[in-house]
Amino acid sequence: VTVTVRVLVVVVLAVVVDVAVAVVVVVGVVDVAVSVVAVAVSVLVLVVLLVSVSVEVVAATPVTVWVSVLVVVRVVVAVTVVVALVVTVVVVAVLVVAVRVVVEAVLVG
Numbered sequence: 001v002t003v004t005v006r007v008l009v010v011v012v013l014a015v016v017v018d019v020a021v022a023v024v025v026v027v028g029v030v031d032v033a034v035s036v037v038a039v040a041v042s043v044l045v046l047v048v049l050l051v052s053v054s055v056e057v058v059a060a061t062p063v064t065v066w067v068s069v070l071v072v073v074r075v076v077v078a079v080t081v082v083v084a085l086v087v088t089v090v091v092v093a094v095l096v097v098a099v100r101v102v103v104e105a106v107l108v109g
Contacts, residue, residue, distance in 0.1 A: 031084035038077040
């Protein structure tokens with residue numbers, strides 16, 4: 001009976017780890033998507049900035065506005081990437097510790 005319980009615990013643990021890894025992967029994909037969108041927006045702003053300068057619509061839309069938007073987008077991208085990296089590292093660290101504790105408990109107990 002104890003062997004069956006141990007096997008069951010290991011199987012459940014494996015499923016939990018798989019789900020956690022899947023969550024980390026999804027977070028990573030979402031982060032990449034957000035980064036791609038943010039970069040696309042910043043490129044678009046840059047193009048608009050160049051066009052507005054070349055067409056001299058500076059009076060209608062101040063260049064400083066576009067530069068500000070560009071800076072904000074860059075900061076958002078940087079913060080998003082850093083947060084995603086930190087979250088990923090923390091999740092993996094917690095997973096490793098949890099797996100170690102449970103496996104030791106199962107093997108000892």
